[in-house]
Amino acid sequence: xxxxAVVDLRRFACPLTYVKTRIALERLAEGxxxxxxxxxxxxxxxxxxxxxxxxxxxxxVERLAAPADGFRVLLEKGxxxxxxxx
Amino acid sequence: MSGIPPAALDDAxxxxxxxxxxxxxxxxxxxxxxxxxxxxxxGADAVAAPALLYLVQAGVGKLWVDDPETVAPxxxxxxxYTGAEVGRPRAEAAAEALARLSGLVSVxxxxxxxxPTATLVAxxxxxxxxxxxxxxxxxxxxHVVVEADGDGGAIVTVPxxxxxxxxxxxxxxxxxxxxxxxxxxxxxxxxxxxxxxSPGTVPGRRFDVVRGVAxxxxxxxxxxxxxxxxxxxx
Numbered sequence: 001x002x003x004x005a006v007v008d009l010r011r012f013a014c015p016l017t018y019v020k021t022r023i024a025l026e027r028l029a030e031g032x033x034x035x036x037x038x039x040x041x042x043x044x045x046x047x048x049x050x051x052x053x054x055x056x057x058x059x060x061v062e063r064l065a066a067p068a069d070g071f072r073v074l075l076e077k078g079x080x081x082x083x084x085x086x
Numbered sequence: 087m088s089g090i091p092p093a094a095l096d097d098a099x100x101x102x103x104x105x106x107x108x109x110x111x112x113x114x115x116x117x118x119x120x121x122x123x124x125x126x127x128x129g130a131d132a133v134a135a136p137a138l139l140y141l142v143q144a145g146v147g148k149l150w151v152d153d154p155e156t157v158a159p160x161x162x163x164x165x166x167y168t169g170a171e172v173g174r175p176r177a178e179a180a181a182e183a184l185a186r187l188s189g190l191v192s193v194x195x196x197x198x199x200x201x202p203t204a205t206l207v208a209x210x211x212x213x214x215x216x217x218x219x220x221x222x223x224x225x226x227x228x229h230v231v232v233e234a235d236g237d238g239g240a241i242v243t244v245p246x247x248x249x250x251x252x253x254x255x256x257x258x259x260x261x262x263x264x265x266x267x268x269x270x271x272x273x274x275x276x277x278x279x280x281x282x283x284s285p286g287t288v289p290g291r292r293f294d295v296v297r298g299v300a301x302x303x304x305x306x307x308x309x310x311x312x313x314x315x316x317x318x319x320x
Contacts, residue, residue, distance in 0.1 A: 019104045023095065023114045054110075 003074065004032040009047075010039045010070045017043045018050045021075070025056060028077045036073050037064060044071040051075050094118075102190060103145050116283035117145060121190075123282045124148040126202035128218040130180040131155075132164035133234045134208035136268040139165055140275035141206070142184045142191050146282070149184065151177040152196035152218075165268065205229040206278050207251075208271060212259050219244065219251035223313060228281035232274045234267040235260025238295040241274040242305065245281055248290025250313035254305040270295050 007024050009017050017038065024034050038044045048058045055078035064070045095114050100107065103117055125146045127138055130153035141149055153176040161176070162169035171179040177195035184193040205222040207229060209215040215231055222229035223244065231251045233240045242254045273293060280288045290305040307314050 015104050015108060016101065019100060019107045022107065023100065026113045026115065 003035045004028050006035040008037040010037050018047050021047055025077050030077050032077050034075045038071050038073055048073055055079055111284050119283050120145045121147045123204055124202045126150045126152055126196055126205045128152045129208035130176040132161050133263045133267045133271055135164040135166035137206055137208060137271035137275040138184055140272050142187050144279045149193045150196040150200055151180045153177045202227055204278055204282050206274060208232040216252055223250050230274045230278045232271055233260055234263035237264040237266030239270050240292060240294045242292045243277045244290055245288055249305040249307040253308045253311050254292045
């Protein structure tokens with residue numbers, strides 16, 4: 001599986017980290033993969049969890065090679081989440 | 087504010103609507119549909135004010151305020167007017183107040199002949215509400231109608247093809263609106279945002295809000311109502 005898009009989000013904070021991840025995923029087809037780079041701490045703890053809650057698959061989470069600081073997270077787009085009020 | 091919606095959200099728009107972009111079912115395409123919408127709001131009194139504010143903050147592209155009356159002293163306590171506007175045309179005063187809230191939304195008094203893509207009706211009388219809703223239905227535009235009644239009331243959501251407002255409206259006029267009707271208008275604006283942003287996902291339905299508690303049920307077409315007839319060629 002090849003990665004369809006790579007987005008560096010290390011300079012963003014919550015909620016923009018996941019907002020931008022969500023927009024990037026929206027632009028992909030189901031099953032395509034997105035690579036995002038996240039800062040240590042809250043971003044790498046929260047974004048993969050939010051993606052999983054939205055129905056996407058967290059393929060891997062690994063440290064970026066030095067001297068870069070941060071994490072590479074690989075996501076696979078799942079089916080779109082339903083919307084609207086009940 | 088340009089008249090042409092962007093093909094993708096830029097950083098300023100993503101930052102502005104970040105929280106809304108996280109709502110389940112919404113996203114970039116939904117936000118772009120909002121940016122491309124021309125929304126007519128019928129009524130700009132104290133009941134309609136929260137809906138007008140919500141629609142601006144939600145990012146509809148063009149908001150048309152349709153109200154022929156002037157700002158009354160009773161409007162001064164609403165969410166939109168400060169009191170200094172008493173005596174001014176409501177549509178004009180509302181448009182000015184709303185335009186200050188966002189540079190990404192165009193707000194104007196409703197122009198004669200304007201063709202909206204969606205309508206929110208918060209008219210002060212049942213007859214005006216029926217008239218405005220019927221105009222939206224005939225134009226094929228999704229619309230939501232607010233019926234204030236004291237601190238509560240009802241809203242009727244009408245996507246294209248659903249039972250019309252006349253099939254689902256209350257009989258008679260409600261009590262004069264109280265401040266709690268603000269929640270009703272905000273709910274109506276939420277419904278309209280969903281109709282625009284996620285077409286096809288919101289059914290025809292009616293919310294009744296009593297003492298702050300909302301119940302919802304599907305709307306049902308009245309036997310023989312013209313809204314069930316097949317459209318005829320123009």
